Amino acid sequence: MGIFEKFKLGFKKSASTFASGLKEIIIKKEIDDKALNEIEDFLIQSDVGVTASEEIRNIIAEKKIDPNKNKVNEINLILKNYIIDLMSPLENESFFKIKNNLNAVLVSGVNGVGKTTTIGKIGKILKSNNNKVIFSASDTFRAAAIEQLENWAKKIDVEIIKSSQGSDPASVAYKAVDEALKNKFTHVLIDTAGRLQNKKNLMEEYKKIANVTKKIDPNAPHEVLLVLDATSGQNVINQVEEFNKIIPITGLIMTKLDGTAKGGILIAIAKKYKLPIIALGLGEKEDDLQIFKAEQFAEAFITTN
Ligand SMILES: Nc1nc2c(ncn2[C@@H]2O[C@H](COP(=O)(O)OP(=O)(O)O)[C@@H](O)[C@H]2O)c(=O)[nH]1
Numbered sequence: 001m002g003i004f005e006k007f008k009l010g011f012k013k014s015a016s017t018f019a020s021g022l023k024e025i026i027i028k029k030e031i032d033d034k035a036l037n038e039i040e041d042f043l044i045q046s047d048v049g050v051t052a053s054e055e056i057r058n059i060i061a062e063k064k065i066d067p068n069k070n071k072v073n074e075i076n077l078i079l080k081n082y083i084i085d086l087m088s089p090l091e092n093e094s095f096f097k098i099k100n101n102l103n104a105v106l107v108s109g110v111n112g113v114g115k116t117t118t119i120g121k122i123g124k125i126l127k128s129n130n131n132k133v134i135f136s137a138s139d140t141f142r143a144a145a146i147e148q149l150e151n152w153a154k155k156i157d158v159e160i161i162k163s164s165q166g167s168d169p170a171s172v173a174y175k176a177v178d179e180a181l182k183n184k185f186t187h188v189l190i191d192t193a194g195r196l197q198n199k200k201n202l203m204e205e206y207k208k209i210a211n212v213t214k215k216i217d218p219n220a221p222h223e224v225l226l227v228l229d230a231t232s233g234q235n236v237i238n239q240v241e242e243f244n245k246i247i248p249i250t251g252l253i254m255t256k257l258d259g260t261a262k263g264g265i266l267i268a269i270a271k272k273y274k275l276p277i278i279a280l281g282l283g284e285k286e287d288d289l290q291i292f293k294a295e296q297f298a299e300a301f302i303t304t305n
């Protein structure tokens with residue numbers, strides 16, 4: 001199966017619910033003001049966001065859809081082009097390419113979004129591109145979290161720096177970055193404990209992890225990735241907002257797009273924050289991570305089956 005097919009298949013549930021819903025609105029009637037309102041409402045309900053939904057509505061209105069043409073195709077094309085224009089500048093495939101220097105990558109996000117799993121998947125792609133990868137088990141809250149990352153390290157055959165449960169997550173990160181620099185690793189992927197963006201002490205600790213890495217390399221962390229769960233709906237907007245305030249985010253990863261979640265929220269985030277989108281999670285397995293490509297995302301979004 002090609003990448004595109006895999007992506008569409010994984011993303012199918014969420015995207016096709018959207019595309020079928022939109023089709024139902026369009027197919028029945030003339031594209032008059034009432035229909036335009038319905039389309040706009042539908043986009044907002046699909047988490048596309050008020051600003052983007054209004055812009056898409058206006059583009060459709062200006063285009064004056066020819067009633068003799070296939071309206072569904074015409075509007076899907078508008079939507080697709082809108083998504084591509086908005087999101088292709090946010091692609092960042094170079095993230096995965098071979099690097100010569102150390103890249104300390106801090107991975108953040110609230111509990112259960114898929115941080116640890118995503119680190120495993122990212123590690124695999126980085127490694128296949130001839131990078132030298134090491135993990136930092138800086139979620140020291142639960143023993144299970146350390147074990148989970150260890151399992152990933154074994155599975156994809158990379159090294160890991162860890163400590164015992166309850167130990168200082170920042171000191172684990174320090175050790176890992178230090179080891180990486182000394183032994184010419186290209187990437188340290190730093191796992192962190194899930195934290196609520198409104199818990200002040202946890203956010204301080206998160207900042208501390210970033211700060212200790214700077215003692216080894218003033219440019220660290222070179223990447224700060226925020227992992228978002230597509231099934232969390234509107235909450236993810238808050239998460240981007242709050243995490244970005246603590247340490248500026250350099251890239252986003254949206255997971256669980258293989259479920260029944262509405263992927264529209266990624267369009268709203270793209271519109272509002274213009275942050276690079278690194279990859280999309282489409283399952284629990286090691287190969288279920290798709291490097292973000294706007295055109296693929298747009299195409300999957302308008303596909304009904
Ligand atoms: N369906 C699906 N499940 C995922 C995806 N990413 C992670 N998960 C699952 O979500 C759960 C939480 O993942 P985990 O990596 O432990 O999250 P963390 O708490 O942020 O580290 C696990 O059961 C993962 O297998 C994804 O893209 N799709």
Ligand SMILES: [Mg+2]
Nearest residue numbers: 115116139145
């Ligand atoms: Mg975890």
